[in-house]
Amino acid sequence: MAVSEAIQTISRLTPLADVLLMIDAEVKPITQRTIDVFAGAGRTLAADAVAPSRPASSLALHDGWAINADETLGAGGHAPAPLLRVPSRIETGQALPAGTDSIAPFDAVKVSQGRAEALLTVSPGDGVLTAGSDSDSVIPLRRAGERLRSTDLAAFSAAGIARIQVREPRIRVLPVRGSGIISAAARMVAADVDRRGGAARLDESGRGLDVAMAADSADAIVAIGGTGSGRNDNSVQILAREGQLRVHGLALTPGETSAFGFVGARPVLLLPGRLDAAVSVWLMVGRRLLDRLAAAKGGENEPGETLPLARKVSSTIGLAEVVPVRRTSGQAEPMAIKYLPLSSLARSDGWILVPADSEGYSAGSPVRVRPWP
Numbered sequence: 001m002a003v004s005e006a007i008q009t010i011s012r013l014t015p016l017a018d019v020l021l022m023i024d025a026e027v028k029p030i031t032q033r034t035i036d037v038f039a040g041a042g043r044t045l046a047a048d049a050v051a052p053s054r055p056a057s058s059l060a061l062h063d064g065w066a067i068n069a070d071e072t073l074g075a076g077g078h079a080p081a082p083l084l085r086v087p088s089r090i091e092t093g094q095a096l097p098a099g100t101d102s103i104a105p106f107d108a109v110k111v112s113q114g115r116a117e118a119l120l121t122v123s124p125g126d127g128v129l130t131a132g133s134d135s136d137s138v139i140p141l142r143r144a145g146e147r148l149r150s151t152d153l154a155a156f157s158a159a160g161i162a163r164i165q166v167r168e169p170r171i172r173v174l175p176v177r178g179s180g181i182i183s184a185a186a187r188m189v190a191a192d193v194d195r196r197g198g199a200a201r202l203d204e205s206g207r208g209l210d211v212a213m214a215a216d217s218a219d220a221i222v223a224i225g226g227t228g229s230g231r232n233d234n235s236v237q238i239l240a241r242e243g244q245l246r247v248h249g250l251a252l253t254p255g256e257t258s259a260f261g262f263v264g265a266r267p268v269l270l271l272p273g274r275l276d277a278a279v280s281v282w283l284m285v286g287r288r289l290l291d292r293l294a295a296a297k298g299g300e301n302e303p304g305e306t307l308p309l310a311r312k313v314s315s316t317i318g319l320a321e322v323v324p325v326r327r328t329s330g331q332a333e334p335m336a337i338k339y340l341p342l343s344s345l346a347r348s349d350g351w352i353l354v355p356a357d358s359e360g361y362s363a364g365s366p367v368r369v370r371p372w373p
Contacts, residue, residue: 010257013249013319015251015318016320016356019250020285023288027220027289027293028292030170030219030293030294033046033165036162040166041148042148042194044166044291046165049141050141053135053136054134054159054160060094061092061103062103063091065106066087066102067083067101067102067103068100068101073121075117076119081121083116083118085116087109088100145297146296147296147298168199169197171199171220171290172201173186173200173224174203174223176206176226184275185271185275185278189271197290209239214242220293221267223268224271225273227270227271236259244263245259246262247259251320252285252321253280253321254339255272255277255281256277258270269286275345276345280340282373283322304371307332307369308330309332312360313354315337317357322353323337323354324340324348325350325369326348326349332352350370352369
């Protein structure tokens, strides 16, 4: 395809908050599907995971003597309490015999010549998994919109759940040119998509954006590169021609040349060809897009820790800003602003966001440090 002579220009920077509101309002969750429970790591539940009530009856949590706790009241090493009968010996997982409500350790009961006595007081329910304690059929184990962990899947399986309903967005990731930096950014995005419950398809570099948009093999397209005003930059023009260009120019630094729109109902996110800018926009916009497609909840509660800022960070009112930081003596030390060198990305421990309505943070301000993908 011939390169257009028109220069891509940005008429205004759209506030980050407006773009996120647009995604929330116009990007619809994809259709759910049913998968094997152990294929669900990282996926987002599309329906509550509900297990039958279990156990059906009270079970022993450890090996010991099945007893009635009331018979041990006041018992101690110097004042044993006689039991009405020799208790039954029970193993972990066995149902409690009728008339018993606790499991006493073996050394808590003395049995001699057909008689038994308690050597310590046992409380009702000690050592017992009561009926319905493992799972309650009325209370879901996890709820729709929650991203699944491997521990969740193990608990589901143990509770008898073999199949679950999830949403797994298919994201086509396209490096528009064969640049090493663009390819690195594309691989980072694809890896984060997979890690956060999507299914990334990483295209070969140089495949046409118009070809990718014409195909019906993905729920969204993320293209890296071609968003600026260079001679060979035409990604924004292609989106405007083949679909709907809704935003070109984002009030986020780094990442100002980003664009967003739709081809049909499918969202298309165009990231700049600079690694720092691609990372920044993916964190703030791409992840929100992925979560919306999956109907995932709690994206604002990403892992992070609050630390005092080691030194002042200045920012421009109206621009949100991603700033890399490293932990130093219990503080967050800013490493770069505006342009984020590769060294600052690699050496930093995480990043902070300076919101658009802030001029920055003074030294000592508490900031939330979030991990990089």
